[in-house]
Amino acid sequence: MLNIFNEWKENATRFLEVRANLIKLSFVERTSNVLSYLIYVFILLFLAITVLIFLGISLQETFSHWFDSRILGAFATLGLYLVLAAIVILARKSILNAFAGIFVRMLTAEDEDDYEHGQKIQVKD
Numbered sequence: 001m002l003n004i005f006n007e008w009k010e011n012a013t014r015f016l017e018v019r020a021n022l023i024k025l026s027f028v029e030r031t032s033n034v035l036s037y038l039i040y041v042f043i044l045l046f047l048a049i050t051v052l053i054f055l056g057i058s059l060q061e062t063f064s065h066w067f068d069s070r071i072l073g074a075f076a077t078l079g080l081y082l083v084l085a086a087i088v089i090l091a092r093k094s095i096l097n098a099f100a101g102i103f104v105r106m107l108t109a110e111d112e113d114d115y116e117h118g119q120k121i122q123v124k125d
Contacts, residue, residue: 033106056081 056077064073088095 030107030109034103037102037106 059080060070060073060077062073063076064070067073067076
């Protein structure tokens, strides 16, 4: 009788250890996914800022040519950027909700390996 309880205790201990390791690995996976996505976003932001800088310079030159004044060209470019900034500020709720949805999906995604056709696969010893 004592042997059954010892075996049950060993199985429960092994189960808890495996479960703890699974939770740790799941946390590491999700954290690495979020961090890699953030690095990807930072690279895109860097490229977008570079494009916007050169686009601003070229727009200023184009507006300067149209208005025959460098200062009017600079102000026209500034006005265009202010309009774009206002659009982004007005659309901030939808932008924030989109990014929040992405992060929630990344953090709450179930492991595809553990599921098959919507049912959890039983792990065998």
